[in-house]
Amino acid sequence: MTVRVVRYNILVLSYAKCQPKFLKTDHRWNLIRSQLEQEILHHENTIICLQELSLILLPELELLFFIHWNYTLFHNLYGGCHNGCMGIGIAIPVSMELNSLSIIRIGDFIYSISKPREKHTNILTLKCDLNESNMQQLLLDTSDPWKTVIWHVPYALSLQRAWCYADSFFNCARFGVSFNREKL
Known part of the structure; x- marks a missing residue:
């Protein structure tokens, strides 16, 4: 089975420098939802990585979107209140059986x-x-x-040894994820 991995930066509101309409949560949510639906509808076995995920969009993504499309969302929000508790997430189709999940701060390691x-x-x-x-x-x-790197909360996402994710700003989380190979 082929697995497709995509990554989207869904930018926390407090960091956005764009037209005012794009800062409105409802407008942004509609754009994000539409793009993610296209990924799921047009491609099988898509793993979706989300960068700069915020607490504001988390309920819509987790409860209204991913559950509807039979996905499980794992997330790590490491930011503070000043930036919407910014973090990252990885959404995996329920059909992919998960064996384990670990979250590790790369800087600490x-x-x-x-x-x-x-x-x-x-x-x-x-x-x-x-x-x-x-x-x-x-x-x-x-x-x-190293202390400077740790202060920036560097994280990465990884899917066994075959796939690794880290964002260019070092503001992400490492998830160690393993699946049953027979299912893939």
Whole structure:
């Protein structure tokens, strides 16, 4: 069986820079629903990945749309109230039997296997003639790139070893999904 994977960025309202009518949830929902219906109607076994999923659209997507089309939606909303609890999701046809699902923050995993990094002092602060207490306040450690990555909440979606998803902004979730091979 062939499996088709598509990805849509359904942009959280607070980040959109477009015509005002496209910011209205009802208008956006109709456009999103129409496009997803076309994917399901015209292509069998389509797995749908959603990027920048928001809490505002989640009930419509999960309860009114995917259940109607016999899909199961798995999602991870990692954002805060300021961005509509932005996250991602993966919708899988009910006909594909799911064996397991895991959600892992990639940044946490990378950080856990990386070697500890040395802390370096900013060269500009070393040349200052300050007493020790002032110097301690002004010392700036170089930032740890892994901590920076973790702060951005990097995630990816993966379907066994054959398929992997990560968005270009590193704002997604990793779902480890496995299926019965006989069903695929």
